[in-house]
Amino acid sequence: MTAVNFKPALLLNADFRPVSMVPMSLISGQDAIKDTLSERLSVVETYDIPIRTQGSRLGNAINMKLPSVVALKHYVSVDRPAPFTRYSVFIRDKKRCAYCQKELTMSEFTFDHVVPRSKGGKDCFENVVVSCSPCNTIKADKSLREAGMTLARKAIAPTVRQLSQIAMSIPIAANALHETWMPYLGPVTVYTNESDGRFPSDMSSADYWNVELETD
Ligand SMILES: [Zn+2]
Known part of the structure; x- marks a missing residue:
């Protein structure tokens, strides 16, 4: 994956409110991308930072922007x-x-x-x-x-x-x-x-x- 300055993404619940405010629910840029690709999260907002990978035998090339806000697909109780x-x-x-x-x-x-x-x-x-x-x-x-x-x-x-x-x-x-x-x-x-x-x-x-x- 292209080296980028990974910034954290705000993690929302499935109802689009933060999973937690104390501490504020954040995940690393790497995890935001990984969990988006595995369809655990959906991307809600992005930074203006393109993410690209070469296609390989393990998967297709990724062409996306670094997520800044992501949401869980399944609701977790607060x-x-x-x-x-x-x-x-x-x-x-x-x-x-x-x-x-x-x-x-x-x-x-x-x-x-x-x-x-x-x-x-x-x-x-x-x-x-x-x-x-x-x-x-x-x-x-x-x-x-x-x-x-x-x-x-x-x-x-x-x-x-x-x-x-x-x-x-x-x-x-x-x-x-x-x-x-x-x-x-x-x-x-x-x-x-x-x-x-x-x-x-x-x-x-x-x-x-x-x-x-x-x-x-
Ligand atoms: Zn006192």
């Missing part, structure tokens, strides 16, 4: 549990401290175990919340009652659908998006000022944000 990741917790809590509700930037927040790990608290959605540093320091290794603190909201384990709905209300960095994706993302708000740091746009941090966390 009422399944969301993956337990830092990013999921951050979005579920709407990037606010679960105790004082202060809105936090990417560099300000911490995670707190509601029931401290030292007291048997688990690593799971129901026990991990976003916290500002001052609240985390006050809470320390205490239970809510010992610390005299309360959660602003119950810490729930969200579904993919619930997290996607919350993500719609949080601005997304413009440089993380391609214009051909916009009609399929729903009513998202986009910001262009990188220094805002309101939403992870740095793909190099995907390992930190999107890797599923160990659960006890």
